[in-house]
Amino acid sequence: MQHAGIISQVRMGSTRLPSKVLLPAAGRPLLDYHVARLQQSGLPVLLATTTEPADDVLADYAEARGLPYHRGSEADVLARYYETARKFGLDAVVRVTSDCPLVDGHLIGDAMRRFLEEDNPLVYRSNAIVRTFPRGLDFEIFSMELLAEAHANATLPYEREHVTPYLKANAATAGRVVYRDEVWPGGDYSRFRITLDTAEDYEVLRTLIEQHGAAGLSIPELLALLETHPEIMALNAHIEQKTT
Numbered sequence: 001m002q003h004a005g006i007i008s009q010v011r012m013g014s015t016r017l018p019s020k021v022l023l024p025a026a027g028r029p030l031l032d033y034h035v036a037r038l039q040q041s042g043l044p045v046l047l048a049t050t051t052e053p054a055d056d057v058l059a060d061y062a063e064a065r066g067l068p069y070h071r072g073s074e075a076d077v078l079a080r081y082y083e084t085a086r087k088f089g090l091d092a093v094v095r096v097t098s099d100c101p102l103v104d105g106h107l108i109g110d111a112m113r114r115f116l117e118e119d120n121p122l123v124y125r126s127n128a129i130v131r132t133f134p135r136g137l138d139f140e141i142f143s144m145e146l147l148a149e150a151h152a153n154a155t156l157p158y159e160r161e162h163v164t165p166y167l168k169a170n171a172a173t174a175g176r177v178v179y180r181d182e183v184w185p186g187g188d189y190s191r192f193r194i195t196l197d198t199a200e201d202y203e204v205l206r207t208l209i210e211q212h213g214a215a216g217l218s219i220p221e222l223l224a225l226l227e228t229h230p231e232i233m234a235l236n237a238h239i240e241q242k243t244t
Contacts, residue, residue: 002091004112005044007084008034009077009163010098012054016198021098022057023202025209030196033101033215035067040105043094043112048084050074076160082151085144092116093147095140095163099196101205104219108139111182120178121145124167127182134226136194137219139182140164149173184219192226193236200236207232 010031012019022029038045047069049058055071062069070087072080085093092115094108107127115125121143128138146167150159154166167173196205208214212225226233 002116003089004092004094004116005046005085005088005090006038006041006094006096006108007046007048007081007090008038008096008098009048009080010055010058011050011052011074012058013050013052013074014197017196017202020196020202022061023196023206025101025206026215029061030101030205031061031098033209034098034103035065037101037103037215038096038105038108041094041109041112042105043109044068044088046070046084046088047098048072048077048080050080075157078151078154078160078163078166081163082147085147091144093142093144095142096138100136100138100194101196102194102208102214102222103137103139104222107137107182107219111139111141114180115141122176122178123180124164124177125180125182127184129179129181130183131190132184132188134189134192134194134223136192136196142167146173146177186220186223189223189226191237192233193239194222194226198236198239200239204232204236207235 010021014020021031035045047062047067049055049069049071051071052074068088070084072083094112096103111125115123125141127133150166154160159166167177196202214222
């Protein structure tokens with residue numbers, strides 16, 4: 001039986017919106033919503049934070065809530081993922097980032113079940129290979145075998161920082177990786193942005209959660225909400241996502 005889990009990378013440092021994951025919405029830190037929605041997957045949720053003193057508060061956060069966590073390099077996120085997966089004995093890993101408070105655990109759980117049924121360590125799954133989901137619902141699934149290979153062989157700084165570029169582009173693995181998309185059949189919602197990177201993003205998320213109960217919505221309900229409130233989605237429509 002393979003042991004699968006979700007690893008969410010989290011830190012307090014952010015160039016555009018420092019301490020963003022602990023900003024409040026409806027009296028709770030946004031990280032609470034992120035974790036709670038991930039737990040709907042039925043998979044263990046692990047936090048991968050850093051050894052920087054600023055991230056002591058995140059270690060305290062994890063301990064107070066009984067969440068497994070690991071502290072590793074701030075810059076070498078690939079090593080941090082590898083160490084976390086090895087520490088907790090994972091065979092299959094979901095990668096998410098903590099700046100996605102409305103990420104959908106049900107979708108991730110279904111995708112992981114299909115991944116495990118395929119029983120192929122060379123399969124890489126994502127819902128962002130061809131983007132149809134809003135930015136902020138992204139996830140990736142891969143085996144510990146591929147993660148270990150990337151950790152052992154990736155050398156470029158951007159490969160270490162962004163975890164999966166080596167898997168998807170390096171000549172040694174690209175021909176071996178079998179890609180699978182989790183494509184939502186209801187249309188293209190990639191124009192919407194519900195990730196947390198700027199003050200405008202925070203205003204969007206805070207409004208969606210506090211005024212419309214977005215943290216309790218399913219994907220169909222959430223997408224319907226985004227479509228019916230263009231005035232909210234216009235608040236951060238101009239924000240350019242950082243490139244990986």
